[in-house]
Amino acid sequence: MDDFCTNRHAEIAAKVESVQPLPTRHPDLWFSDGNIALVASGFYFNVHSGFLCRHSAPLAEAISALEADNKQARFVEGSVMLELDDKPKDLFRFILALYDGVSHVKFDHEDFETVSALLRLSTKYCVEHIRRDILRGMSVIWPKTLGGWEFREAEATGPTGVYKPRAIYPHPILVIILAKQINTPDLLPSAFYDLSRCSPSEIATGYLPLGSSDRSDLQFLSDEDLMNALRGREHLSRFLSTFVVNELEGRELSLSCIHRNDPDPFRKRICQATFEATTFEILRDVNGVVFHRNTDPLFAIMDADLMQTRGNPANGGLSLSHRACEACRLEFTAAVDAAREDLWQSLPMWFNVNVDSWL
Numbered sequence: 001m002d003d004f005c006t007n008r009h010a011e012i013a014a015k016v017e018s019v020q021p022l023p024t025r026h027p028d029l030w031f032s033d034g035n036i037a038l039v040a041s042g043f044y045f046n047v048h049s050g051f052l053c054r055h056s057a058p059l060a061e062a063i064s065a066l067e068a069d070n071k072q073a074r075f076v077e078g079s080v081m082l083e084l085d086d087k088p089k090d091l092f093r094f095i096l097a098l099y100d101g102v103s104h105v106k107f108d109h110e111d112f113e114t115v116s117a118l119l120r121l122s123t124k125y126c127v128e129h130i131r132r133d134i135l136r137g138m139s140v141i142w143p144k145t146l147g148g149w150e151f152r153e154a155e156a157t158g159p160t161g162v163y164k165p166r167a168i169y170p171h172p173i174l175v176i177i178l179a180k181q182i183n184t185p186d187l188l189p190s191a192f193y194d195l196s197r198c199s200p201s202e203i204a205t206g207y208l209p210l211g212s213s214d215r216s217d218l219q220f221l222s223d224e225d226l227m228n229a230l231r232g233r234e235h236l237s238r239f240l241s242t243f244v245v246n247e248l249e250g251r252e253l254s255l256s257c258i259h260r261n262d263p264d265p266f267r268k269r270i271c272q273a274t275f276e277a278t279t280f281e282i283l284r285d286v287n288g289v290v291f292h293r294n295t296d297p298l299f300a301i302m303d304a305d306l307m308q309t310r311g312n313p314a315n316g317g318l319s320l321s322h323r324a325c326e327a328c329r330l331e332f333t334a335a336v337d338a339a340r341e342d343l344w345q346s347l348p349m350w351f352n353v354n355v356d357s358w359l
């Protein structure tokens with residue numbers, strides 16, 4: 001059971017002040033047989049109190065308090081008013097989700113405001129089924145498993161191999177801020193990893209939402225999370241360097257290498273030469289530039305393996321006339337898989353995130 005309900009009393013503002021002007025009916029969500037008016041910043045939504053009480057214990061308590069103190073209560077169109085301190089736009093999305101469900105919600109960058117509002121308000125009002133359904137959708141893009149991450153990355157990669165996550169996924173700074181607000185650390189390691197692929201100056205500058213040119217809209221990480229992001233980025237960079245040194249530079253040939261005992265000195269070195277060429281390509285980060293994947297160790301390590309089989313230099317392959325033998329390549333593939341799992345396992349620690357379980 002989540003502990004997201006623990007602060008439920010503190011957040012609800014059920015202020016009833018008799019001198020305020022009456023709010024305006026919200027144009028999009030109003031029921032003629034409603035019996036409670038939820039008021040937010042001058043708008044009200046006429047809805048059904050029994051329905052609200054069924055889904056939200058904090059709202060049920062606030063409604064009971066109103067009924068117990070009905071001398072102070074204000075009415076609009078015959079419905080008692082419950083004032084809340086939410087934005088009308090967010091409250092609209094939340095009430096709509098209560099009545100209609102969340103199957104229409106997408107988890108791309110265009111729907112992020114909706115996702116954010118639903119998570120914040122379902123957490124605040126303890127509506128567990130909405131929170132759970134939205135988090136399930138979020139976990140596809142911000143997964144806990146390396147397999148989930150591969151799937152997410154494939155979805156953001158075009159047919160020519162060019163990777164454009166920002167065209168479909170929300171910016172990780174927004175996700176990190178939201179995950180902290182709703183106390184959901186599970187989303188953080190993958191969001192921090194995504195962010196670590198930006199330059200330190202981009203991470204520190206913050207994110208300006210699409211369509212906005214107003215610098216006051218810039219979204220920043222907290223100082224603590226900025227340090228977590230930069231420190232994790234350093235760990236990742238060091239991990240990649242260590243991988244190159246340990247697994248590529250001067251790599252030992254497989255005991256089953258078919259060239260191992262070749263009397264021809266050139267052929268004897270084919271597998272070594274392949275790994276040396278791979279090292280060179282990784283250090284040049286050539287495919288990072290071609291595929292828009294700079295500073296992405298999970299990609300770079302996998303690419304070290306893939307570039308040996310792609311063949312064509314124009315498609316990110318090695319420009320060698322020979323390839324490592326099957327035995328050497330299989331051993332290298334195993335080392336690549338192990339390194340990537342090791343990296344994934346380390347993300348919570350490197351980014352200073354406490355998660356209950358990490359797969």
Ligand SMILES: [Zn+2]
Pocket residue numbers: 253254256257258259260271324325326327328329
């Ligand atoms: Zn070999």
